[in-house]
Structures are given as structure tokens and as C-alpha cells.
Amino acid sequence: MRLATWNVNSVRARLDRVLAWIDRSDVDVVALQETKCKDEQFPEQAFLDLGYEVAHHGLSQWNGVALVSRVGLEDVSTQFSPDVPHFGEPAAAEARAIGATCGGVRVWSLYVPNGRTLQDPHYVYKLAWLEALRSAGVGWLGQDPQAQVALVGDFNIAPTDDDVWDVDFFAGATHVSEPERAAFRSLVDAGFADVVRPYAPGPGTFTYWDYTQLRFPKRQGMRIDFVLGSPALQARVSGATIDREERKGKGASDHAPVIVELAPNA
DNA sequence: ATGGTAGTCCAACTA
Numbered sequence: 001m002r003l004a005t006w007n008v009n010s011v012r013a014r015l016d017r018v019l020a021w022i023d024r025s026d027v028d029v030v031a032l033q034e035t036k037c038k039d040e041q042f043p044e045q046a047f048l049d050l051g052y053e054v055a056h057h058g059l060s061q062w063n064g065v066a067l068v069s070r071v072g073l074e075d076v077s078t079q080f081s082p083d084v085p086h087f088g089e090p091a092a093a094e095a096r097a098i099g100a101t102c103g104g105v106r107v108w109s110l111y112v113p114n115g116r117t118l119q120d121p122h123y124v125y126k127l128a129w130l131e132a133l134r135s136a137g138v139g140w141l142g143q144d145p146q147a148q149v150a151l152v153g154d155f156n157i158a159p160t161d162d163d164v165w166d167v168d169f170f171a172g173a174t175h176v177s178e179p180e181r182a183a184f185r186s187l188v189d190a191g192f193a194d195v196v197r198p199y200a201p202g203p204g205t206f207t208y209w210d211y212t213q214l215r216f217p218k219r220q221g222m223r224i225d226f227v228l229g230s231p232a233l234q235a236r237v238s239g240a241t242i243d244r245e246e247r248k249g250k251g252a253s254d255h256a257p258v259i260v261e262l263a264p265n266a
Numbered sequence: 267a268t269g270g271t272a273g274t275c276c277a278a279c280t281a
Contacts, residue, residue, distance in 0.1 A: 034273090
């Protein structure tokens with residue numbers, strides 16, 4: 001089974017590219033982030049025509065997450081915990097998570113809050129959101145240590161200095177702060193390993209390149225998109241790639257797709 | 267030449 005995650009930065013603005021990529025990449029399950037639309041605006045039929053089921057969660061023009069699957073899509077949930085923090089004035093839930101069981105794997109498509117700046121309320125929200133995710137993950141593995149769980153998506157964290165093109169450039173910025181990195185490590189310590197890294201070593205291996213300042217051709221990116229797998233899922237991983245080619249050309253998302261190959265269940 | 271973003275929807279925000 002091939003499982004992918006991709007922050008598409010608007011599914012409507014680049015629907016043709018998204019469909020073409022899914023079609024030629026032979027992926028069974030794709031987690032999308034930043035669909036940037038409400039449910040009623042999501043172009044579901046185009047995915048159905050390709051032979052995939054879709055579950056989407058979008059509340060406004062911001063955020064938005066989806067799961068696309070041709071191996072089943074069951075038990076959809078848009079809340080990994082009753083304690084997911086809210087944001088805004090008034091505080092409200094945002095469309096940053098959707099989970100479903102696809103081909104026996106519990107897949108969560110996640111769009112972690114950006115944080116904006118270290119002084120912004122959004123940064124506090126980001127850390128609280130990550131703690132709620134960690135707590136939920138501990139609960140799932142506590143109930144069933146053999147559960148096949150994949151926490152995938154845009155984590156908006158560069159876990160190590162090797163995951164940014166220039167450490168000095170990001171001094172004092174979000175994505176690289178110690179509390180964010182500690183939150184990422186806590187997810188790993190809870191049992192959710194970065195299953196891509198062994199197949200995509202760094203430094204200089206990235207999943208995101210800012211649209212500005214010609215960051216992509218200069219190879220100045222960040223590694224912030226991940227597939228984190230529970231122990232039973234890790235055991236099935238036989239390969240992984242970051243599809244840097246998809247970042248090229250007119251109409252590309254600023255993120256590249258990340259793909260993991262899973263061996264059949266033993 | 268010494269430059270240089272893109273999405274949501276039209277003013278400003280988000281990333």
C-alpha cells in the first residue's frame with residue numbers, strides 16, 4: 001500500500017495538478033492539507049471519477065483537510081480529542097484534522113497551526129494543539145499497542161537544524177523553537193516515528209520551499225511535512241520518497257508530496 | 267537585468 005501526504009495550498013486552484021499527480025503516482029491513500037475550501041466547495045466528483053473515495057473537512061477559506069482513498073474510508077472523524085484547543089475571537093474549532101481507517105490503517109491528515117511568531121497567541125495555540133495530539137496518540141497506543149496509526153501532514157516544525165536551509169535565517173522564528181521541537185520529539189517518544197527520514201536523509205532534504213525569493217531553485221527549503229507511524233506501522237515501511245519534482249513548474253504547491261510504501265500485513 | 271509569491275476574494279489576511 002502506498003500512503004502519501006501533501007499540503008496542496010488550495011485544492012481548487014490546482015485541481016488538475018493534484019489529480020494528475022494522484023493518477024500517475026499510484027497512491028492508495030492521500031492525505032491533503034490546506035484545501036482552502038468549505039465542504040460544499042470541495043471538488044469531490046473529480047476524485048470519485050479517478051476511483052477514489054473522499055472525506056473532507058473544511059469550515060471556511062482557511063485550513064481544510066481531506067483523505068482520499070481507494071482502499072476504503074471508514075469511521076471518519078474530524079476531532080482527534082474532545083480537548084482540541086480552539087482559536088480566534090470568538091474561539092472556535094478549526095478544520096485542521098480528519099481521520100479515517102483506510103486499508104486497515106488509522107490515518108490522520110493533520111494541518112498543525114503555524115504559530116506565526118513566538119509572541120503570537122497562535123504560537124500558544126500551536127503548542128496546546130500538539131499536546132492534545134500527543135495525549136490522544138498515547139491513548140490510542142495504550143488501548144492497542146499493535147494499532148496501525150499514521151499521523152501525517154504539515155507539522156509546521158523543522159525538528160532539527162538539518163531541516164532548514166539556514167539556521168541563522170530562522171533565529172527567533174517559529175518552526176525551529178525549542179518548545180516546538182520538544183513537542184515534535186514528544187510525539188516521537190509517544191511511539192510515532194518519522195518513517196520517511198531513513199529513506200530521505202539530510203541535510204538539505206526538504207518538503208517545503210517558500211514561493212518568495214526563488215527559494216526552490218536555490219534549494220532553500222524546510223522539512224516540515226511528515227509521516228509519523230506507530231510501531232506496528234513502522235514495521236511495514238519498506239520505502240519512502242519526497243517528490244521534489246512536483247514542486248517544479250507553473251501552478252505548483254509550495255509543498256512537495258511525501259510518499260511511504262507499506263509492505264502487506266504479515 | 268542586479269530583478270523575484272501565492273491563495274482566499276477585492277482589502278487584508280494567511281502562509
